[in-house]
Each structure stands twice: as structure tokens, then as C-alpha cells.
Amino acid sequence: MTQEPRTPAPGPEPDPVAPSNRHRQGPVERVLDAEHRSTTDQHLLDTRGITEFVHTDPWRVLRIQSEFVEGFGTLAETGPAISVFGSARLRPGHPMYAAAEEVGRRLVQAGYAVITGGGPGIMEAANKGAAGAGGTSIGLGIELPFESRLNDYVTLGINFRYFFARKTMFVKYSQGFVVMPGGFGTFDELFEALTLVQTEKVTNFPVVLFGTSYWQGLVDWLRDQALAEGCINPVDVEMLQLSDDVDEVLDIMVNNRTPFLPSRRPVEG
Numbered sequence: 001m002t003q004e005p006r007t008p009a010p011g012p013e014p015d016p017v018a019p020s021n022r023h024r025q026g027p028v029e030r031v032l033d034a035e036h037r038s039t040t041d042q043h044l045l046d047t048r049g050i051t052e053f054v055h056t057d058p059w060r061v062l063r064i065q066s067e068f069v070e071g072f073g074t075l076a077e078t079g080p081a082i083s084v085f086g087s088a089r090l091r092p093g094h095p096m097y098a099a100a101e102e103v104g105r106r107l108v109q110a111g112y113a114v115i116t117g118g119g120p121g122i123m124e125a126a127n128k129g130a131a132g133a134g135g136t137s138i139g140l141g142i143e144l145p146f147e148s149r150l151n152d153y154v155t156l157g158i159n160f161r162y163f164f165a166r167k168t169m170f171v172k173y174s175q176g177f178v179v180m181p182g183g184f185g186t187f188d189e190l191f192e193a194l195t196l197v198q199t200e201k202v203t204n205f206p207v208v209l210f211g212t213s214y215w216q217g218l219v220d221w222l223r224d225q226a227l228a229e230g231c232i233n234p235v236d237v238e239m240l241q242l243s244d245d246v247d248e249v250l251d252i253m254v255n256n257r258t259p260f261l262p263s264r265r266p267v268e269g
């Protein structure tokens with residue numbers, strides 16, 4: 001048996017573009033029937049289920065982006081700053097702890113904010129000196145597999161998941177590096193700066209190695225091996241300024257003295 005087509009209900013034809021059918025989804029406006037109307041907020045709040053996306057690289061890119069946004073947003077108005085690096089393991093009572101505290105204090109008195117990795121040891125000492133002098137004492141912490149937290153002397157802190165985002169902040173927001181004795185973490189920060197200066201990604205960027213007896217061996221090795229083998233240029237060794245004297249460190253930083261300027265490039269020919 002064939003079914004008769006349904007006769008439309010009598011009455012006026014519905015107007016598909018009537019104002020009541022116009023529907024906004026964010027900035028976009030569409031004509032939609034009631035069945036297809038929904039808001040972006042509804043989708044956001046209703047949708048659950050698949051959660052694996054939070055462990056994928058595209059999602060990580062957003063987290064990485066958020067670290068840059070947070071870092072730039074927090075530090076943009078910091079004013080002049082110097083980063084102080086050094087061992088997480090040299091604790092109060094070590095002469096370098098006292099020296100780092102003095103460096104932090106003197107930098108603040110010279111008008112700089114002090115930036116550290118926000119951890120214990122030398123980082124804590126530099127933050128302590130800076131905070132004690134009433135200055136801006138910045139700690140850029142890093143998430144580690146073992147418990148780590150910002151030291152008690154950080155007055156402005158940011159915690160990072162990613163080393164590379166954090167390292168960008170040290171370079172972007174400081175005018176120079178003071179590198180106290182330390183281990184692999186300190187070497188990483190030191191060689192990051194040296195590479196950026198060598199490749200002219202940053203200019204006028206003094207790097208001082210504080211503690212001649214600790215660092216002299218590295219400088220000698222760079223000269224006797226790396227330079228002798230032609231892996232670096234003489235100006236690359238000159239980038240490193242050794243000092244045991246806080247006054248001298250201040251002088252180098254304040255006067256922005258980078259000894260290899262104006263041109264680092266090897267003469268052609």
C-alpha cells in the first residue's frame with residue numbers, strides 16, 4: 001500500500017532567514033534551524049571522552065606557547081637585569097655562597113634586577129642578596145623529576161616545564177651573565193650564552209666566570225685544545241672574563257664591557 005504524501009499544515013511558509021533563525025557561533029553568524037543550533041561554549045562544556053590529546057605534541061606546542069606567553073608577559077617590564085648562575089649544591093657556609101649573595105646585593109644596588117634559576121645553592125644566595133637589598137629577585141624555576149621549589153628569596157617567580165623556554169627568558173631579559181662555580185646545569189647555561197654571542201644572536205653581552213681557580217682549567221682547555229685545533233676563534237676565548245672580584249664584575253656588567261667588540265668575525269682572506 002502506497003502512503004499518501006503528507007499535506008503541509010496550513011499557515012504561512014516559514015521564513016528561513018527570519019531574525020529568529022540567525023544564529024551566532026563566536027564571530028560567525030549563520031542561518032540555522034533549531035535542531036542545528038548550538039553554541040561553542042556548549043561544545044566546550046559538553047564534550048568529554050577522549051583525553052589522549054593532552055599527551056600529544058600538538059597539544060604540547062600550546063603548553064610551550066603558554067610558557068613563552070607567561071614568561072614574556074611577566075618579565076617584559078622588568079627593567080635592566082643580570083642573570084647569576086651556579087651550582088644548586090653549594091650551600092650556606094661555602095665561600096661561593098657568600099660571594100653569590102654579595103654579587104646579588106651589589107647588582108641590585110647598581111640598579112639591576114637579579115635573575116636566577118630559582119633553586120637552592122648559588123641561585124638561592126644570589127636571590128638572597130638581591131631581595132635583602134630590596135631589589136627585584138627573580139627565580140625561573142624548572143620542573144624536575146625530583147622535588148624542587150623556588151627558594152625563599154625569590155620575589156618574582158615563574159615555574160617552567162621546558163628548559164629551552166626558560167633559557168630564552170634568561171637571555172632575553174638580562175644584559176649579561178655572571179657564572180659562579182657549578183656543574184652540568186651551569187655549563188649548559190654558560191655555553192648557551194657563549195654560542196649565542198659567537199653566532200651574534202646577542203651582542204654586547206658580557207659573560208663573567210666568577211672564581212678563577214674553579215674556571216681557569218676550562219679556559220685553558222678551550223685555548224689549548226679547542227682553539228689549538230681550530231674549533232673556535234681567539235675572540236671566542238676572549239669572550240670569557242675571569243674574576244674573583246665583585247667590584248670588577250659590577251664594572252664589567254654596568255659598563256657592558258664585552259672585550260671582543262666591535263667585530264667578532266674572522267678577517268676574510
Ligand SMILES: C/C(=C\CNc1ncnc2c1ncn2[C@@H]1O[C@H](COP(=O)(O)O)[C@@H](O)[C@H]1O)CO
Pocket residue numbers: 084085086087088089116117118119120123140141142144148181182183184185186187189
Ligand atoms: C640539585 C637540587 C635541586 C636542583 N634544583 C634546581 N632548581 C632550579 N634550577 C636548577 C636546579 N638544578 C639545576 N638548575 C639549573 O642549572 C644550574 C645549576 O646546575 P648545576 O648542575 O648544579 O650547576 C642553575 O643555574 C639552574 O638554572 C637539590 O639540591
